[in-house]
Amino acid sequence: MSDLLNDGNIKASFVLTIASIAAPTVPELTAGSAVSLESVITPNGLKITPSTANVDTSNVASTFTTQAVGRRSYAIEVEMKRQTGTDAAYNALPYRTSGYLVVRRKLAASTAFASTQEVEVYPVQTGEPALSQPAANEVQKFTVPMMVTSDPNTRAVIA
Secondary structure (H helix, E strand, O other): OOOOOOOEEEEEEEEOOOOOOOOOHHHHHHHOOEEEEOOEEEEEEEEEEEEEEEOOOOOOOOOOEEEEEEEEEEEEEEEOEEEEOOOOOHHHHHOOOOEEEEEEOOOOOOOOOOOOOEEEEEEEEOOOOOOOOOOOOOOEEEEEEEEEEOEEEEEOOOO
């Protein structure tokens, strides 16, 4: 086995409509309203952080603390580069935009979405985009927090 590389092997899109997040379709992922993000996301800018709460299952008869798995949640934040002309990503992600963040890993970003590919689908609503502070020798950037609005499917397969 060989290691999987991140560089060049992540595709990310913001999609407005998906009928089944377990099996999104190629037409849904490539619709005119879908925005491809991978070419504007900074190298460390795709931040999807899962967390799992613990449930205390201890009892008074024991001297040991036991736990079970509790609720899951995701903190999502995407840092992107501003673009001249039509700034598609910035324009598509204003405050309170509802849609789906779709992420595909393990294949070249240039590979088109196709049936049987594994993707992660996060139903989200966008927070207020934060413009980066000006800095020498840097591109202009903005960061969009995304709140997960219902159960995501992190092991979906394109229909």
